[in-house]
Amino acid sequence: MPELPEVETVLQALRPHLVNDKFTEINTYVNKLRSPLILSDVQGLLNQPIENLWRRAKYIVLKLKNGYGLIIHLGMTGSWRLESMSVDRQKHDHAEFYLSSGLVLRYNDPRRFGQIVVFEPDCDLIKHKLFVNLGPEPLTDDFSNLWLKRVCKNKKKPIKSLIMDNKNVVGVGNIYASESLFRSGINPLLAGGAISNIRLKRLTRAIKDILRDAIKAGGTTIKDYSSLNGEEGYFYRELMVYGKAGDTCSKCNRGIIRQAYQSGRSTFYCPVCQR
Numbered sequence: 184m185p186e187l188p189e190v191e192t193v194l195q196a197l198r199p200h201l202v203n204d205k206f207t208e209i210n211t212y213v214n215k216l217r218s219p220l221i222l223s224d225v226q227g228l229l230n231q232p233i234e235n236l237w238r239r240a241k242y243i244v245l246k247l248k249n250g251y252g253l254i255i256h257l258g259m260t261g262s263w264r265l266e267s268m269s270v271d272r273q274k275h276d277h278a279e280f281y282l283s284s285g286l287v288l289r290y291n292d293p294r295r296f297g298q299i300v301v302f303e304p305d306c307d308l309i310k311h312k313l314f315v316n317l318g319p320e321p322l323t324d325d326f327s328n329l330w331l332k333r334v335c336k337n338k339k340k341p342i343k344s345l346i347m348d349n350k351n352v353v354g355v356g357n358i359y360a361s362e363s364l365f366r367s368g369i370n371p372l373l374a375g376g377a378i379s380n381i382r383l384k385r386l387t388r389a390i391k392d393i394l395r396d397a398i399k400a401g402g403t404t405i406k407d408y409s410s411l412n413g414e415e416g417y418f419y420r421e422l423m424v425y426g427k428a429g430d431t432c433s434k435c436n437r438g439i440i441r442q443a444y445q446s447g448r449s450t451f452y453c454p455v456c457q458r
């Protein structure tokens with residue numbers, strides 16, 4: 184499933200192609216993805232310059248000059264292709280956006296857990312139902328050591344569940360939560376409230392560093408993720424624990440990487456390095 188670095192990579196790939204271009208025609212081929220897909224009748228989306236694209240959590244926001252726009256989530260298997268109009272549509276292409284540049288942007292999503300939602304000019308995005316309950320962005324100063332300390336205070340919940348909760352901080356999914364906890368030497372099963380401030384400080388740093396490194400590497404391609412036009416991400420080469428159960432830890436050369444299950448998700452950690 185695409186996490187924050189993957190979505191950021193897709194955003195950075197799309198932005199230079201789309202800003203200042205216009206949608207001339209929009210077609211959809213299913214009635215709904217995760218939520219209803221209602222795009223083709225929205226006149227406000229057509230023939231208006233695309234002003235900007237940005238990311239909030241794992242959503243990409245695309246805003247047109249007239250104030251209309253799209254909120255896009257890749258779900259589990261969503262991906263985009265930008266190609267010539269002469270290229271045929273593929274299986275699982277559920278929406279296509281013709282551009283005045285002569286190219287067409289196609290959204291492909293075999294499992295259909297993605298979302299493409301229209302917003303109108305009078306919409307206050309901060310209060311949009313998809314955004315209103317989201318916590319701070321991990322790469323901004325809003326996500327600080329102080330914030331994480333407050334999040335963890337007196338909590339019996341495991342630290343990994345706390346940092347994966349969107350209300351506490353957005354975009355830290357399973358891969359990067361596992362890797363951040365490894366880098367900061369914290370056992371993922373430890374209760375949030377039991378972790379000293381100095382270790383939480385290390386974790387705050389690790390989350391930011393790992394996400395930045397992963398964005399630089401174009402994300403992590405395992406299973407279904409690819410960036411624009413099928414481009415792979417190379418952060419999987421730098422993974423230390425995620426998906427490595429049974430391997431000897433390459434940091435301490437002693438611990439055997441363990442796999443545990445927390446609220447239905449796999450957790451990977453080194454029992455020697457992570458206490």
Ligand SMILES: [Zn+2]
Nearest residue numbers: 432435453456
């Ligand atoms: Zn180790």
